[in-house]
Amino acid sequence: MFDWFVHSFIILLYGFIVFVILFYRYQLKKSLERVESGEGISFYSVRRENDWKAVQPLSRKSKDYLIIHWCAIALPFLYAGILFIIFVFNILDTWFFIYGNFLLFHILPFLMRRFYFYLLNDGLIIHGVFYHWDKIERVEVEKITKWHPLYGLDKEINDGYRIVFFLNQKMNRKQTIVLVDEEEKNTIVDEIEKQEKSVLLKDHTDFRTYFV
Numbered sequence: 001m002f003d004w005f006v007h008s009f010i011i012l013l014y015g016f017i018v019f020v021i022l023f024y025r026y027q028l029k030k031s032l033e034r035v036e037s038g039e040g041i042s043f044y045s046v047r048r049e050n051d052w053k054a055v056q057p058l059s060r061k062s063k064d065y066l067i068i069h070w071c072a073i074a075l076p077f078l079y080a081g082i083l084f085i086i087f088v089f090n091i092l093d094t095w096f097f098i099y100g101n102f103l104l105f106h107i108l109p110f111l112m113r114r115f116y117f118y119l120l121n122d123g124l125i126i127h128g129v130f131y132h133w134d135k136i137e138r139v140e141v142e143k144i145t146k147w148h149p150l151y152g153l154d155k156e157i158n159d160g161y162r163i164v165f166f167l168n169q170k171m172n173r174k175q176t177i178v179l180v181d182e183e184e185k186n187t188i189v190d191e192i193e194k195q196e197k198s199v200l201l202k203d204h205t206d207f208r209t210y211f212v
């Protein structure tokens with residue numbers, strides 16, 4: 001009975017991971033098609049939140065897109081091999097649980113954190129996923145100056161901006177981007193206000209409580 005429960009749990013866990021990766025690849029591909037059609041306005045001052053380097057434009061040859069593309073192809077075969085080993089050799093070692101948790105809580109968030117941002121007529125592409133304007137609930141714009149949690153992490157983003165998008169959905173209710181150009185920030189804010197969405201501007205005085 002216990003073995004059956006463990007086997008079922010492993011199948012569901014790995015199946016969920018594969019489904020999420022494949023679904024994200026589908027969303028990224030649909031976003032790419034819209035960008036290639038010339039719909040989107042790109043923002044070249046957006047920075048990746050892991051190394052603060054400039055984000056590559058979304059294209060079929062970009063490194064981030066190829067990572068998702070090949071992972072979506074390879075992961076189902078990898079998981080099929082793991083499940084074959086588990087069931088054929090009846091291996092229920094804790095290593096498989098550690099491996100599964102590592103994939104779920106470390107690899108999966110990494111793969112789904114592609115820092116693309118495009119402004120479209122009917123919505124936004126944030127991290128490769130399209131959100132219609134109806135999904136955007138409100139927006140906060142934070143100036144990255146002294147007292148801000150990101151200030152000092154890299155000189156590239158000092159005096160830049162972090163924009164937080166609050167989404168009207170059950171999961172992933174918040175998405176953020178970091179950019180360093182004021183003109184691009186103003187372009188985003190102007191379009192959001194045209195859509196009659198609430199925009200809150202925060203300066204350094206709003207972040208002093210982080211360090212009290």
